[in-house]
Amino acid sequence: xxxxxxxxxxxxxxxxxxxxxxxxxxxxxxxxxxxxxxxxxxxxxxxxxxxxxxxxxxxxxxxxxxxxxxxxxxxxxxxxxxxxxxxxxxxxxxxxxxxxxxxxxxxxxxxxxxxxxxxxxxxxxxxxxxxxxxxxxxxx
Ligand code: ZN
Numbered sequence: 001x002x003x004x005x006x007x008x009x010x011x012x013x014x015x016x017x018x019x020x021x022x023x024x025x026x027x028x029x030x031x032x033x034x035x036x037x038x039x040x041x042x043x044x045x046x047x048x049x050x051x052x053x054x055x056x057x058x059x060x061x062x063x064x065x066x067x068x069x070x071x072x073x074x075x076x077x078x079x080x081x082x083x084x085x086x087x088x089x090x091x092x093x094x095x096x097x098x099x100x101x102x103x104x105x106x107x108x109x110x111x112x113x114x115x116x117x118x119x120x121x122x123x124x125x126x127x128x129x130x131x132x133x134x135x136x137x138x139x140x
Contacts, residue, residue, distance in 0.1 A: 004028065010037060010120035015110045021045070021074070022089065022107050025116070029085035034078055035124035039087065041074035044112030048093055050103040058134035065101060068111045069093035072100065078118070079125040079138055086127065 002015045002024055011032070015024055025039075046068045051060035076089040092102035127136040 002028065007117075010034075010118040013041075013114075013116040013118065015043070015114040015116070017110050017112065019110045019114075020107055021110065021114060022087070022105060025087050025089075026085070028118075029078060029087060034085050034118065034120050035080055036121040037078040037119050038121075039074070039076045039078065039089075039116055039118045041071065041114060041116035043071045043074075043110065043114035045069055045071045045091075045093065045108045045114065046111035048091065048108040049106040050091065050101065051106050052103055053135070055133070060104065060106070062106060063103075065093060069095055069101075071108070071114065074105070074114075074116065076105075077138075078121075079127050081127045081136060 002013060002019060004011050004013045015021060048065040048069060049062050051062050054061050072094050073092045074089060076087050078085060078087050089105040091105040092100055094100045126139045128139045130137045
């Protein structure tokens with residue numbers, strides 16, 4: 001079960017073993033009504049799905065990494081998509097031979113622990129569709 005603590009700039013979170021990171025974060029952002037911000041995290045994760053964006057097809061290509069990995073970094077920003085808080089997340093993981101893989105995070109399950117610092121900004125930031133790339137970009 002995830003625990004959170006309020007700090008000056010936002011929150012510090014600790015997710016528990018077995019919790020899915022993307023879903024748990026989305027629920028937390030919605031509950032706290034966080035409309036913009038940034039986040040960073042470290043931990044130990046398993047069963048990670050990373051996505052690579054193919055510019056030709058304008059589709060994400062998934063790749064699964066099963067088993068335990070060190071989450072050497074989780075980086076992201078928070079904005080609104082269609083009025084709902086959305087965390088855009090990238091992850092880097094390392095295996096037992098210290099090889100590192102990374103990309104756009106689709107899902108990952110906490111294997112050991114997951115420590116995330118969320119910095120909350122005061123102004124809402126929206127995402128809007130970009131025709132050229134088929135992605136939703138920050139509307140600044
Ligand atoms: Zn991305």
